[in-house]
Amino acid sequence: MVAALALSGVVAALATIGDSPEAERLLPKTVRPEPLAIAFGDALLPAPASYVYVERFQRGDTIAALAARLAIAESEVRALARLAALRHLRPGTSVSAEVTPEGVLLSLAFLGARDRLVRIERGADGALVARETVAALARWEEAKSAEIRSSLFAAADAAGVPDSVALQLADIFGGDIDFHRDLRKGDRFSVVYEVFAFEGRALRPGRVLAAEFVNQGRTHRAVWFQGGESGGYYAPDGTNLRKAFLRSPLEFSRVSSGFGLRRHPFLQTWRAHQGVDYAAPLGTRVRATGDGIVEFAGRSGGYGNVVVLRHGGGQQTLYAHLSGFARGIRSGARVAQGETIGFVGQTGWATGPHLHYEFRVGGVARDPLRIALPAAQPLPAHALAAFREQAAPLLARLAPLAATQIAQFE
Ligand SMILES: [Zn+2]
Structure with missing residues (x-):
């Protein structure tokens, strides 16, 4: 029961992970849950109530300050702060803790840096024990499109496209488009990108897989292709999007x-x-x-x-x-x-x-x-078939998006 609750605490924690604007955008906002009374222990003991708190570790925060907000007793802080697993705690990370009304820490969990899932529980001797695992993230693909009216970021915001995806677009097309001078009202883009999720919730965006950018009436398209060790963005005909100069x-x-x-x-x-x-x-x-x-x-x-x-x-x-x-x-x-x-x-x-x-x-x-x-080297001839096979479904996903976009704004 305790383990299950700790886990559900992690899920709740995920809802508020990250202090970057894109994390804010990706994740549904949740309010701090009311302390949840639960049963604990087995039949031998009368079941004391405990509470689950979810708090965000903030910039400049200390373990002691975080513990206080999680209603953990001061006497617990020293043992907690000694745990090496806490090094994975980063500003913006949400931490869930299950505590007794007296402030005794029963369990604590958070998803830290580099997708490290940390769970702290009481060992048989009553000491706090930390376990670290790498969270298995699910990978989704998201498709969005937008029209530019004032800036790329304003368009991205309006379409719910995370900042890191907008930045990748500027990077991918940076050899063809000067994003500081060339953008015009009415330019538009469509993009398919990865999203990593944990236990059913979007956690953070990943790489742009395919994108189309219409700039001053000219259409630029890019598809990510991983050829062995290295990958890059190529036009549908295999031309490299990387240029000798930005x-x-x-x-x-x-x-x-x-x-x-x-x-x-x-x-x-x-x-x-x-x-x-x-x-x-x-x-x-x-x-x-x-x-x-x-x-x-x-x-x-x-x-x-x-x-x-x-x-x-x-x-x-x-x-x-x-x-x-x-x-x-x-x-x-x-x-x-x-x-x-x-x-x-x-x-x-x-x-x-x-x-x-x-x-x-x-x-x-x-x-x-x-x-x-x-341009940099195009895809070698022997890789073209594999590229086309990988690119086709992505380009197919872009096409209806671009059409919708045109229909919407014409
Ligand atoms: Zn000058």
Whole structure:
């Protein structure tokens, strides 16, 4: 009976797990249950009442403070805090505890970091014993679609798409779409993604399996394909979606995304100053658009703090007005595509916080918004058949979604 209740406590706990917005979205909100009187023990003893409490472990919380909220007696805290299994406790994790009216802890359970299911019970000698298992999560597939009216995140919110899925979309299509400058009202997307669930409740989103993004009338499609050790996103014809350069040098986030659809007075045309300006909040992460080597990282006149990267084929990228540089960014350092190299600032000749970005080929500035970017290797011929087989049902799931979306908004 105790074990069964501890387990149901875990289920209740799951309802409030996670403090990220997406967890909030995935999981139905529950209120803290009324203390539940239950029978405990066998026929030899009169059954004392006990209560099940569910509380969230919060940022900056201590075991003692959590124990107090769970109505666990102070005398129990020392033994509890000594249990190594508590290291799996993370801020946002819900903890359920079964306690007697006197505050004696009968059992405690939570689903911690890395899906570690921790149960603490009384051993035969009365001491607290912790058991850890890896929770077996069920995997679901979810399909959603949305139209963009103000920002990608607003659209994702309206459609109930978790943040991590919206971020993956920006990542997957980041070689084709500049999510800070290219998005337009009326753009739309459909997406199929994994959801991991525990005992019948959605717990957290996983990977995007397939997606369609219609940007300024152009349709981009992507399907995840795991070929042996590594996986990647490919267009239905097997073209690799990864490009030699990302379209945007800014990290895409909920904070930076809103700037994409706005106009800023100090933004100049490319022709006027041979670069592209990105308005963004101070401190927004600036990322290397391609693999390369740091040619220069330091202060330079009107550029302020600037990073110049050298890439293959006589290509260079330049990132100016930075507030500072990321750790390890100095001349000669190797950087990978997407790696943070610095942070948006307004050093040098800048009237407000923004990133000035240049793309040069053979020393000559090119409009980064117009250059054609080479794609990474397509799927090898021998993998195409397997890819098509895997892609077909996913693309079939996207198709009716996209149609619904069009019908809905036309
Ligand atoms: Zn500029």
